[in-house]
Structure formats: structure tokens, C-alpha cells
Amino acid sequence: xxxxxxxxxxxxxxxxxxxxxxxxxxxxxxxxxxxxxxxxxxxxxxxxxxxxxxxxxxxxxxxxxxxxxxxxxxxxxxxxxxxxxxxxxxxxxxxxxxxxxxxxxxxxxxxxxxxxxxxxxxxxxxxxxxxxxxxxxxxxxxxxxxxxxxxxxxxxxxxxxxxxxxxxxxxxxxxxxxxxxxxxxxxxxxxxxxxxxxxxxxxxxxxxxxxxxxxxxxxxxxx
Numbered sequence: 394x395x396x397x398x399x400x401x402x403x404x405x406x407x408x409x410x411x412x413x414x415x416x417x418x419x420x421x422x423x424x425x426x427x428x429x430x431x432x433x434x435x436x437x438x439x440x441x442x443x444x445x446x447x448x449x450x451x452x453x454x455x456x457x458x459x460x461x462x463x464x465x466x467x468x469x470x471x472x473x474x475x476x477x478x479x480x481x482x483x484x485x486x487x488x489x490x491x492x493x494x495x496x497x498x499x500x501x502x503x504x505x506x507x508x509x510x511x512x513x514x515x516x517x518x519x520x521x522x523x524x525x526x527x528x529x530x531x532x533x534x535x536x537x538x539x540x541x542x543x544x545x546x547x548x549x550x551x552x553x554x555x556x557x558x559x560x561x562x563x564x565x566x567x568x569x570x571x572x573x574x575x576x577x578x579x580x581x582x583x584x585x586x587x588x589x590x591x592x593x594x595x596x597x598x599x600x601x602x603x604x605x606x607x608x609x610x611x612x613x614x615x616x
Contacts, residue, residue: 423551424567425543427451427488431481442533443540444487445474449512450541451491452500453584454548456509457591463500463511470511473499488547513541514584518575521583525572535568538583542567545587546594553595 426434426447434444455461473494480497481490494500508515524534546567567590574586 423486423488423547425540425547427544427547428486431478431483431485431487431490434481434487435478439536443536444477446512446537446540447487447544447547448474448477448491448494450514450544450587451488451548452494452544453510453512453514453541454545454587454591455491455495455552457545457584457588458549458552460509462509466499469499473497488551510582510584513538514545514582514587516583517579518581518583518586519579521571521575522579538571539568541583542571542587542590545584546590549591549595553591 426440426444429440429444433440435441452463456463476497477490477494480493481487513521521534521538524530525538527534570590570593571583571586574589575581575583578585
């Protein structure tokens with residue numbers, strides 16, 4: 394009886410350690426709002442903005458990896474973002490809402506108006522620098538642009554495989570990377586900083602990344 398109890402206890406410990414390891418692995422493939430519980434992801438004004446921008450970054454990252462294009466009608470896009478709390482399952486993380494988001498009719502490709510970049514990634518680096526260094530907008534810019542970048546690289550880490558975000562999670566380097574890139578290339582767009590960060594983090598022999606890079610992202614021009 395003692396050996397059976399010991400064996401059962403050992404099995405429980407093994408399953409528990411495997412679950413923790415799986416959770417730890419996933420935590421290094423998600424950055425920012427992606428692993429926030431749905432009950433917390435929309436609790437405050439700032440968390441709503443962060444969750445929406447993270448989602449836009451994630452969708453844009455999916456588009457880059459998989460060659461997708463999305464409808465960018467402002468009204469339909471706003472409707473989709475407003476539905477995020479409903480699409481986020483109880484007791485799950487924000488990332489668990491993404492399959493439903495990707496199937497939403499508001500994302501359907503339109504023949505005359507489509508883009509593979511949604512949200513902050515479509516703004517120019519000069520826009521980012523202006524928003525980030527203006528005291529009136531810097532706090533909001535940190536949330537919007539930072540969350541967008543976190544969603545973008547999370548999509549790549551989950552989609553490309555064989556690498557993790559442990560370096561940027563531990564060093565909180567997303568905004569530093571974005572700031573440095575945009576200061577060096579102010580004429581480019583924020584999404585190009587995301588692509589460079591993916592290239593920096595990803596193994597050089599990742600075929601999906603090489604294939605994605607052959608088609609530059611279509612960016613909806615911002616005024």
C-alpha cells in the first residue's frame with residue numbers, strides 16, 4: 394500500500410512539474426497582455442487600451458508570418474476591438490481569444506481596402522518618436538506602442554517555433570529596441586522595427602521567417 398501511495402504521489406508531482414514547465418515555456422512565447430487573465434485584461438482604461446493594442450500587434454504578426462491581409466475599415470475594426478471582452482473566455486488568457494478574433498467577419502479581406510498591419514504598427518517611426526517624447530502623450534504612447542510590439546513578437550514566437558522571448562521578457566527591451574530603431578530609421582514604420590526584432594531573436598535557419606520576408610507588409614498610410 395505504501396509503495397502504491399508513493400507511486401501516486403510521485404505521479405502527481407511529475408504531472409505538476411510538467412504543467413509548470415509547459416506554462417513556463419508558454420510564458421516565454423507570450424509577452425505583455427497575452428498571458429493576462431481575461432478577467433483582468435479589460436479591468437481598467439489602461440488595460441483595455443493595452444489589450445486592444447496587443448491584439449492588433451498579434452494580428453499583424455500573424456499576417457506577417459502567414460501572409461494574411463485584413464479589412465481595415467475603421468468602423469468594422471472598432472467593432473471588433475469592442476467585442477474583445479466578449480470573445481475572451483472566462484478563466485482563460487487574452488491569447489485564448491485570438492482564434493475567435495481571427496475568425497471574426499470584421500477581419501475579412503476587402504478588395505479595395507486591406508492591410509497586413511493593424512494599429513500602431515502602421516504609424517511611422519517619426520510619429521512614434523513624436524508621441525513618445527511629448528509629455529502630453531508619452532504615457533499613452535508607452536502603452537499603445539509597447540503593447541503592439543509585444544503582441545507582434547508574441548505572434549512570431551508562437552508561429553515560428555524553436556525560439557522564445559526570454560531575452561526580452563527578462564530585460565524588458567521592446568521599447569528600447571523600438572526607440573533605438575526609430576531614431577536610426579525615422580522614415581520607416583513601427584512594423585519594420587517589429588520585423589527587425591523578430592530577426593534579432595529568431596534562429597537564422599527559420600524557413601518561415603525567410604519566406605515571410607520575401608513579401609514586405611502592406612501598410613495602410615496614416616495621415
